[in-house]
Amino acid sequence: MAIIKKFELASLEPICDILGDTNTGLTGYQISKYLSECDIYDPKLNSTKRKKLYDALELKQNNDRCSNNIISFIQHVMKPSRYFNNQEWFQEIRKQLNFVLSFEGLELEETGLIRQIIATKTLSEAEERAHQLRKTLIDRKIHNDVLLFCKAELLVDNYFHAVFEATKSIAEKIRIKTGLTNDGSDLVVQAFSFKDKVPYLALNSLQTESEKSEQRGFSNLLIGIFGTFRNTTAHAPKITWRIDEQDALDILSTISLIHRKLDKTIEAKKMYEGKL
Structure with missing residues (x-):
């Protein structure tokens, strides 16, 4: 690193x-254990958990003259496998940490x-960005289900998460309308x-070749959206897959x-x- x-x-x-x-954080035992496992010295200057942790981490980064070991400590604490039976805690703490980490560019x-x-750079930056994006999309008469994903917490650093979550909403609507449980192109x-069966969903009566072609084309469009945006954003770090405001507007308009x-x-x- x-x-x-x-x-x-x-x-x-x-x-x-x-x-x-006190209520939602790590226990005192966990803090001591994780500090020790990361070779971070605990000066034991304070008894409260948060002060104990602050003293240890501040001392470590001052001695190192960098934050690398602090980052390693957070990663050690937040290993997903620790929270297989407490996923809600992991997601909530991750969200809180990310708000603070975003000011450090992390x-x-x-x-x-x-x-x-x-x-x-500022507390209002994400709010301003979300407000402007939402205003522009409203001017475009965008679908309400897409506007739900133009939230400040999804735009803290860029438009990556807004696009990712909006593409997920397509699959969710299909599952709700069909009762299917698949995802992506399989769904x-x-x-x-x-072909040789009644589809779960149809754009039209599928009686003419033109109507059948529209159904196939829409299906291919959905597969393309998942392959181009959802699958890419799910597997590529944001630092290597940039989405600017114009990209977000165009993608979200298509999703609309x-x-x-x-x-x-x-x-x-x-x-x-029952009729066939």
Whole structure:
């Protein structure tokens, strides 16, 4: 790992407050255990959990003159496998940590690894970005289901998460309308395929070649959206897959069109059950 500058104390303190919170943070035993496992000396100057953690981490980064071992400590604490039976805690603490880490140009991913991102500069930056994106999309008369994903917490560093979550909403709507449990291209094929069977969802009556072509084309569009945006954003770190405002507007507009089409689909499978 490259040398990463020391955390501002204004960032280190809330990180310790999150991890050492009386009600929702780590236990005193866990803090001592994880510090020891990461070879971080505990000066034992304070008795409270958050102060104990702050003293140890501040001393470590001052001695190292960088934050690398602090980052390693957070990654050690936030290993996803530790929380197989407490996933809600992991996601909530990860969200809180990421708000603070964003000011240091860092993000804790779901893998438990910390990646570099474009740093947030002000508390209002994400709110302003979300407001502007939402206003532009409203002017475009975007579908309401897409507007749900233009939230400040999804735009702390860039538009990556807004696009990722919006593409997930397509699959969720298909599952709700069909009762299927698949995802991605498998879900699309199962929901819209009509060869020798009644599809779960149909854009039209599928009587003419033109109507059948529209159904195939829409199915291919959905598969393309998942392959181009959802699968890419799911597997590529944001630092290597940039989405600027114009990209986000265009992608979200396409997703809006898809939602409008899905709203109008015929639930053919349910309609013809028991009649064939």
